[in-house]
Amino acid sequence: MAKKYEKMKRVLLAILFCLLLSSTANAQSAMVLWEQVQVMEIKDGTLSENSQWTRLRATPTYEQCIEAQIRAFEVRKNVCTALKDYNPTMEIWTTPYKSTTIQWSLEPTLISNIFHCLPGTIDPRK
Numbered sequence: 001m002a003k004k005y006e007k008m009k010r011v012l013l014a015i016l017f018c019l020l021l022s023s024t025a026n027a028q029s030a031m032v033l034w035e036q037v038q039v040m041e042i043k044d045g046t047l048s049e050n051s052q053w054t055r056l057r058a059t060p061t062y063e064q065c066i067e068a069q070i071r072a073f074e075v076r077k078n079v080c081t082a083l084k085d086y087n088p089t090m091e092i093w094t095t096p097y098k099s100t101t102i103q104w105s106l107e108p109t110l111i112s113n114i115f116h117c118l119p120g121t122i123d124p125r126k
Contacts (some may be wrong), residue, residue, distance in 0.1 A: 033115060
């Protein structure tokens with residue numbers, strides 16, 4: 001009976017060791033800030049959706065990636081606000097520090113810029 005518990009203890013320790021190693025590796029892996037430009041358009045009563053991904057910046061930590069995301073969002077929001085000055089019928093929606101969405105006048109098209117902090121091992125492009 002003692003051998004059975006000893007074997008179980010070794011297996012649990014091995015699992016715990018593996019989990020600790022994997023979480024350490026994840027904590028040290030780089031983060032990448034991506035911008036997803038998503039165009040949604042209604043044509044002939046059908047929704048058409050198209051996305052394009054751009055890698056903006058790699059950072060060593062998640063916190064630094066979020067800081068870069070906030071700066072990128074602010075720049076994009078300022079550009080949209082400046083465009084609205086020239087096109088008063090343009091609509092702008094924002095999700096703070098995450099995304100901006102615009103609609104030019106009454107056209108049935110929405111353009112969204114969405115920012116994502118993803119591990120360096122993930123490439124969202126299809």
